[in-house]
Amino acid sequence: MSTPQPPSAPAEELAELVPELTPMFPGASPFLARFLPHSPPTYAGLNESFCDLHAFLKYLHEHSWYGYLYAVLGDQTAYVLLFEGRTVTAAAASATGEQALGELLNLYEQGASLSAHPLSPVYAHVLSGIGSRAWKFNLTEDFTGLHARPTGAIFYARGEIVATLPATLPYEGAFPAPLRPQTLILPRSLAGWAHHHYNLTLRGRDGMNAITDVYQVFRNEYGVTGLAFIKALGEKLTPAEYAMRSDAALHDLEPMVHSFLKTGYIREV
Structure with missing residues (x-):
């Protein structure tokens, strides 16, 4: 005699269990910035005049910090995502990756204000694959990354939906996260x-x-x-x-x- 199974939760209830995040930078052009969720800063108003950025990055690395850095100087901005305290992806107005990391450092040296916003390890991992282009979406049972659509974005971790975000692309695309995000290395011009x-x-x-x-x-x-x-x-x-x-x-x-x-x-x- 088989044991009766509990009824499945209705789709509406499942949807309610998935958190809907709020964009931190709605309408931002760089893909990374567009899909960063709102997070109150742990550190805000950091400036070259009193905070050594390299020492601060070393501190974040030693504490395996997860989150993103945001630098702003006038109308210039740069964004860097950290995973396990390591810089793993970055974006600026016309650059991504190592060049964008260099842009953030340059802005900071010129007097930009810097803030650091924490994220959960899961969200940081999901976002770690965002670069300069989106790929064709292929949902596998272990997919981790961001699925972007004209109707909004979905955060996936190991094939499961862990969050949604009302930020869009004009087309459907995916930003698969690497199994283990690699550390960005500063470009030759800066190091x-x-x-x-x-x-x-x-x-x-x-x-x-x-x-x-x-x-x-x-x-x-x-x-x-x-x-x-x-x-x-x-x-x-x-x-x-x-x-x-x-x-x-x-x-x-x-x-x-x-x-x-x-x-x-x-x-x-």
Whole structure:
């Protein structure tokens, strides 16, 4: 004898269970800005005159923060999404990705006001795939991302609707989220050091050799993190390439590069 199943909830009730978010920047041109949900800022009014942006980004990274940054200077704006404290997608008036991240940094240096708005990890993941174009929508059982339509947007996480947002595109399209969002790397114009190649000096090679005294000094100073990084430099990876592969943050690698150069472990090619 089969056990009777409870009746399914009506579609209207299911719809009521899905939150409808409010757009933070209704009518904004950049796709990322258009689909960001309203969120009161955790930090507001940050300015170059009293807040070091790189130190602030390092703080957010150390706390695995989820949300978005918004910079405004006159009629210029830029938006950056953070996932696990890492910058994963960005948009400005005429740029996306790394270039838009660079635009936010430039605006901040020119005196822009910056605010930081928290999001749930699920919403941040859904939005992490928004770039410069929408793709054909194909709902699979594990689809995570944003489905945009002329009638509104739907947030999907693993094939389930987790929210809706009354923000639209004039056509139907999708912004699939990557399984694990990758960190944006600053462009060469803003972080040239990260795109350079470095050669190990004899001292640097000794620093990787466990039977040398230099190795012990190096390990005590930089730990296993430093050992992994200098090994990657010795394998001809740039710091930017290493950051992409290891999920390291450039603001953590930059002081190590400067220290390696100063102490004679590496030299620029």
